[in-house]
Amino acid sequence: MFSLNNILGMLSVAATAATLGFFIYLNSFYERPTPSNESELEALKNDTAKVVVTETFQVKKLVINLNSPPERLRYLDLTAQLVPFKVETIPIIEKNAAFIRDTIIKTAGAMAPDELNTISGKILLEDRIKRTVNNKLQINLIKKILFTDFVIQ
Numbered sequence: 001m002f003s004l005n006n007i008l009g010m011l012s013v014a015a016t017a018a019t020l021g022f023f024i025y026l027n028s029f030y031e032r033p034t035p036s037n038e039s040e041l042e043a044l045k046n047d048t049a050k051v052v053v054t055e056t057f058q059v060k061k062l063v064i065n066l067n068s069p070p071e072r073l074r075y076l077d078l079t080a081q082l083v084p085f086k087v088e089t090i091p092i093i094e095k096n097a098a099f100i101r102d103t104i105i106k107t108a109g110a111m112a113p114d115e116l117n118t119i120s121g122k123i124l125l126e127d128r129i130k131r132t133v134n135n136k137l138q139i140n141l142i143k144k145i146l147f148t149d150f151v152i153q
């Protein structure tokens with residue numbers, strides 16, 4: 001009666017017709033609802049109400065010698081903001097600020113300038129600093145590090 005090729009051909013024609021009909025409907029008959037200023041303003045207010053701005057701890061400017069050949073000395077000029085997991089832990093971060101600065105200097109100083117020039121290198125530096133500080137202090141203090149200045153010369 002019907003061969004496999006005939007059935008597959010009819011299915012292909014039916015799928016093509018359904019897709020074509022859908023696109024004709026979208027382009028000819030369907031009208032997108034126009035957004036109103038009031039509803040968009042209310043949605044924006046609701047979205048911004050959910051945003052929580054946390055306090056950060058600023059790591060003041062550091063100039064770090066990088067692991068480079070002696071004929072061309074390279075250094076990193078860095079300023080950062082440490083975002084804690086909880087705002088209540090900022091005094092602990094302030095108390096251990098010297099240790100955190102030392103960790104940043106040692107970690108960045110061990111990396112090559114070419115490695116730090118990449119986005120993955122910056123992410124790796126952030127991860128190494130967070131892991132070292134959180135492990136040494138035996139508490140999860142640092143959630144994120146925001147590099148506000150990051151210049152390699």
